[in-house]
Amino acid sequence: MSRASLASFAGTASMEISRRRRLFSVAALVLLAISSACSTQKPIDAWRAMRFGMFVHCGPVSLAGTEIGWSRGKQVPKEEYDELYRRFDPKDFDARSWAKLAKDAGMRYLVLTTKHHDGFCLWPSRFTDYDIANTPFGRDLVGELAKACRAEGVRFGAYYSLCDWKHPDYPLDSPGGRKKKPKPNMPRYFEYVKAQTAELIERYGPLQLFWFDGEWEAPWTERYGRELHAHLLQKQASILVNNRIGKGRKGMEGKTKEGTLLRGNFDTPEQRVGSYERERPWETCMTICRQWAWKPGDRLKSLAECIRTLVSVIGGDGNLLLNVGPMPNGKIEARQADRLRELGAWVKRHGKAIYGTRGGPYRPGPWGASTCRGRKLWLFVLRWPDAGPLRLPKLDARLVSLRSLDGGVRAEKTMHGLSLMPSTKQRRASSTWIEMTLDREVLPLEPVEVRWTSGSLAKGGRASASNVYER
Numbered sequence: 291m292s293r294a295s296l297a298s299f300a301g302t303a304s305m306e307i308s309r310r311r312r313l314f315s316v317a318a319l320v321l322l323a324i325s326s327a328c329s330t331q332k333p334i335d336a337w338r339a340m341r342f343g344m345f346v347h348c349g350p351v352s353l354a355g356t357e358i359g360w361s362r363g364k365q366v367p368k369e370e371y372d373e374l375y376r377r378f379d380p381k382d383f384d385a386r387s388w389a390k391l392a393k394d395a396g397m398r399y400l401v402l403t404t405k406h407h408d409g410f411c412l413w414p415s416r417f418t419d420y421d422i423a424n425t426p427f428g429r430d431l432v433g434e435l436a437k438a439c440r441a442e443g444v445r446f447g448a449y450y451s452l453c454d455w456k457h458p459d460y461p462l463d464s465p466g467g468r469k470k471k472p473k474p475n476m477p478r479y480f481e482y483v484k485a486q487t488a489e490l491i492e493r494y495g496p497l498q499l500f501w502f503d504g505e506w507e508a509p510w511t512e513r514y515g516r517e518l519h520a521h522l523l524q525k526q527a528s529i530l531v532n533n534r535i536g537k538g539r540k541g542m543e544g545k546t547k548e549g550t551l552l553r554g555n556f557d558t559p560e561q562r563v564g565s566y567e568r569e570r571p572w573e574t575c576m577t578i579c580r581q582w583a584w585k586p587g588d589r590l591k592s593l594a595e596c597i598r599t600l601v602s603v604i605g606g607d608g609n610l611l612l613n614v615g616p617m618p619n620g621k622i623e624a625r626q627a628d629r630l631r632e633l634g635a636w637v638k639r640h641g642k643a644i645y646g647t648r649g650g651p652y653r654p655g656p657w658g659a660s661t662c663r664g665r666k667l668w669l670f671v672l673r674w675p676d677a678g679p680l681r682l683p684k685l686d687a688r689l690v691s692l693r694s695l696d697g698g699v700r701a702e703k704t705m706h707g708l709s710l711m712p713s714t715k716q717r718r719a720s721s722t723w724i725e726m727t728l729d730r731e732v733l734p735l736e737p738v739e740v741r742w743t744s745g746s747l748a749k750g751g752r753a754s755a756s757n758v759y760e761r
């Protein structure tokens with residue numbers, strides 16, 4: 291090697307070193323900024339950023355194959371129902387594989403039914419014998435799962451029903467809340483609820499959240515809800531609770547009625563995609579089959595249905611809590627697990643447009659939905675018009691760039707906004723992913739409706755050739 295080239299090599303090397311140092315300090319600064327941003331993130335914002343979680347409905351009822359929320363005293367006689375736990379032995383339960391499955395599905399948190407309306411407790415509770423300690427299984431299912439979730443980096447939350455059809459102190463004894471117990475004592479039952487929820491926090495906490503349910507039954511009051519909430523916050527200041535801690539929920543639509551004082555941290559549409567809402571956090575809970583609890587041969591949602599649900603929910607600015615019901619042997623059915631992993635592969639591929647994003651500004655519709663973060667905007671087109679382009683109305687921003695991450699889309703700026711023309715192949719694709727960069731933050735932009743009519747060649751504005759983006 292000549293001197294000259296050696297000198298220049300040395301020069302390049304030292305330049306390289308100082309460049310590396312600079313890069314290193316920039317990276318360190320970025321990391322510092324990220325970690326301080328994370329540490330100051332409020333629990334509700336951290337939860338919201340996760341977007342997608344797993345709901346697990348587990349209990350002795352899986353032995354009957356009927357529904358956990360309404361079979362005691364209906365499909366299954368009470369006496370028979372209350373004896374199921376004596377045979378409950380989910381011996382193949384492997385907490386790590388459930389937590390891993392949630393993670394593989396792209397889910398970032400998991401909510402387990404620690405106690406459903408039937409009153410059975412999945413952990414060995416100091417306050418009742420109607421619990422897992424008195425089953426042939428005998429292990430602490432809640433404890434094992436909470437630990438496995440922590441190991442997998444999946445946040446753990448507890449579903450806890452505020453009604454309890456078996457407990458002698460709780461006034462009602464079956465779905466519909468008509469039948470009464472002989473000697474009810476609701477104030478004493480309330481103490482039981484406080485003791486058990488505190489026990490869950492103390493033993494398995496910090497928990498991400500309490501997911502309450504059963505609040506619609508008459509014995510539960512707003513006053514109990516307020517007292518319970520204060521009690522929980524005292525045990526764990528960061529705990530989140532859903533709106534079912536109080537009495538303000540509007541049916542299965544799950545929104546909180548105007549003027550309700552006790553609202554919890556988020557609304558809870560059930561078995562439906564919540565409507566577009568960006569002021570108030572919300573979460574759709576939905577089953578992957580039809581039942582919450584496992585049912586043999588239950589109809590399983592297709593991958594396309596799962597994707598549409600997820601996209602519509604996050605595009606409407608909600609979270610999705612997708613439910614599985616494990617089998618009596620403690621395993622999650624292979625076809626459900628396969629579906630979750632397929633969904634997970636899709637979620638991971640689209641991760642940057644999912645995690646840490648907000649819904650909008652294009653409102654979800656039959657065409658698909660949109661998400662955003664910073665100046666980026668992602669479109670998920672789930673159904674193109676049968677012919678012609680998909681027309682997006684104007685936003686109050688300038689489009690800096692647009693690309694179809696799946697290819698096969700021609701975009702043109704028109705007088706009315708944007709016109710997106712898919713290739714013949716892409717028009718039939720189950721989803722098309724498009725990334726846009728705008729000249730400003732997307733979240734503050736006024737949300738707009740996308741008019742979509744299948745089979746129609748909607749009339750649009752003039753296309754200007756200089757604004758054609760294609761990949």
Ligand code: H79
Binds near residue numbers: 359
């Ligand atoms: O755990 C799952 C179900 O078992 C449980 N919620 C999810 C998360 C559930 N229990 N019962 N139900 C769902 C259906 C209850 C519906 C009704 Fe009502 C109760 C109809 C009338 C009273 C909800 C509250 C709709 C209106 C008021």
